[in-house]
Amino acid sequence: MKKIFFLACVSALLCACNNNPAQESKSFMDLARQRYAVREYAQTPVEQAKLDSILEAGRLAPTAKNVQPQHIYVLQSREAIAKINELTRCAYGAPVVFLVCYDTNAVWTRDGANSGDMDCSIVGTHMMLEATELGLGTCWVKWFNPEEVAAAFELPANYKPSFLMPCGYAADNAQPHANHFNRKPLSETVSYK
Ligand SMILES: Cc1cc2nc3c(=O)[nH]c(=O)nc-3n(C[C@H](O)[C@H](O)[C@H](O)COP(=O)(O)O)c2cc1C
Numbered sequence: 001m002k003k004i005f006f007l008a009c010v011s012a013l014l015c016a017c018n019n020n021p022a023q024e025s026k027s028f029m030d031l032a033r034q035r036y037a038v039r040e041y042a043q044t045p046v047e048q049a050k051l052d053s054i055l056e057a058g059r060l061a062p063t064a065k066n067v068q069p070q071h072i073y074v075l076q077s078r079e080a081i082a083k084i085n086e087l088t089r090c091a092y093g094a095p096v097v098f099l100v101c102y103d104t105n106a107v108w109t110r111d112g113a114n115s116g117d118m119d120c121s122i123v124g125t126h127m128m129l130e131a132t133e134l135g136l137g138t139c140w141v142k143w144f145n146p147e148e149v150a151a152a153f154e155l156p157a158n159y160k161p162s163f164l165m166p167c168g169y170a171a172d173n174a175q176p177h178a179n180h181f182n183r184k185p186l187s188e189t190v191s192y193k
Pocket of ligand 1: 035036139140142143176179180181
């Protein structure tokens with residue numbers, strides 16, 4: 001009986017001491033409210049387990065006809081980070097930059113248009129919110145020339161860069177831009193018919 005009581009106390013203590021943010025249960029709306037575009041990063045490396053989790057969240061995203069045309073390059077070597085910093089001013093010193101591309105040979109296409117950017121955006125949104133859940137910051141970045149990036153990283157001719165996403169721990173002094181708090185009311189962006 002004493003032994004059972006002792007074990008119960010130890011497990012209660014372990015639960016109480018578990019302050020791993022990844023295990024806190026946050027609702028989707030909590031994460032959506034917490035996220036903001038981080039534009040200053042600490043140099044702390046991102047743990048591989050967290051990268052795995054972010055990439056897995058992207059893998060679960062829906063894509064048109066479930067073709068999954070995305071290909072994600074995880075830029076994190078010194079050489080790759082130096083290269084991307086030359087090609088955009090919006091990598092913001094992050095230790096990791098995701099370069100999210102789609103395969104133009106695989107992507108769902110209709111009437112001359114394809115769902116590549118849309119597919120990549122859903123993948124990226126899953127990744128962004130998983131990063132938030134893991135205590136990491138991100139920023140969606142379009143400020144780059146896709147042809148220059150494709151050439152610099154020697155991408156296959158059929159891989160089209162869709163966007164960049166710097167990712168890392170926010171710097172201590174990182175703050176949301178004032179514009180972050182500016183959201184239109186639903187009355188301006190929604191109509192019921
Ligand atoms: C499609 C898209 C492109 C963006 N491109 C850039 C960019 O090139 N550079 C940048 O600093 N932020 C970029 N952003 C971030 C937005 O400026 C930011 O998300 C927006 O102002 C709202 O602020 P918040 O993310 O802090 O809520 C982009 C966001 C989206 C969705």
